[in-house]
């Protein structure tokens with residue numbers, strides 16, 4: 001089998017808001033086509049125009065070649081060998097960051113091809129199932145601009161998630177730092193107010209995770225907030241400190257009574273080795289596209305298992321990213337939850353319309369994926385609609 005074409009689709013929600021902090025308003029989708037008619041799809045989470053450039057840019061010498069250029073004509077059925085070739089062949093532009101994120105979309109599409117070629121879901125290419133059902137958590141991020149509205153909206157969504165059967169939810173409670181929403185800036189005590197209101201509303205059974213999106217500028221400030229959560233039973237705190245503050249993570253992870261989670265922006269297992277071994281985090285959160293695709297995400301899972309850490313991946317894009325995370329969860333026993341945006345609980349048109357999903361949420365869990373490959377299909381009309389919106393602004 002040979003790769004004969006690679007198409008990159010830059011997609012945009014026409015109702016996008018440049019002041020929003022959600023990366024689910026645009027996406028890059030790749031289609032890798034083979035001479036046997038099998039087409040694999042992939043996605044990654046970075047500026048979609050930059051992702052396209054990373055894939056389509058030609059190269060002029062051996063250590064800085066183009067990703068598309070390298071992949072055309074190759075046998076797609078050995079993604080691990082191809083990963084190494086693309087990584088080394090783009091080393092002078094890549095090794096980390098955008099080029100590796102873009103490589104991730106291609107790698108995901110290659111695994112989709114492998115599953116389709118064998119007639120099995122991707123997870124069966126990697127081993128035995130380690131679970132009989134998947135446990136998603138609901139990511140909740142109200143788009144409102146007053147604190148009172150935020151608390152009532154968050155409580156409403158969490159209550160709805162529980163009524164739908166979710167066993168876990170994550171609260172985006174960000175009132176300072178780079179991700180703060182319009183009109184929501186305020187003192188750190190607000191975070192605890194949100195968590196308390198949700199815990200009171202959903203009761204003791206539901207798992208609650210909290211994401212403050214890089215809000216704290218010191219370990220002491222983070223600890224002060226965490227120490228006010230006594231009795232609230234928070235499963236983890238996500239990205240309390242800026243991502244480059246590895247020393248801060250080390251100190252906080254050692255002193256915090258609540259697990260510390262981070263890693264959504266990192267690329268390659270090498271970045272995760274630093275985050276875990278030097279930063280000490282208890283929960284590693286690769287975004288499967290950004291880290292370099294399923295090939296590299298599986299290596300991060302192995303690294304975390306060797307160090308006795310949990311994996312809870314980041315996934316904030318379309319049904320493709322959700323399907324990819326579900327495939328990985330099937331063979332990863334130390335992945336207690338994965339991020340799941342049910343259409344009913346999210347604002348993103350791309351999440352709602354772009355794909356026909358295999359995964360059906362029922363009473364708090366999802367059945368193991370069974371369709372060949374990733375188990376997700378593109379809606380061509382939606383693809384064209386979002387592609388036209390992207391062309392209008394570029």
Ligand SMILES: [Mg+2]
Pocket residue numbers: 211213238239264
């Ligand atoms: Mg986050």
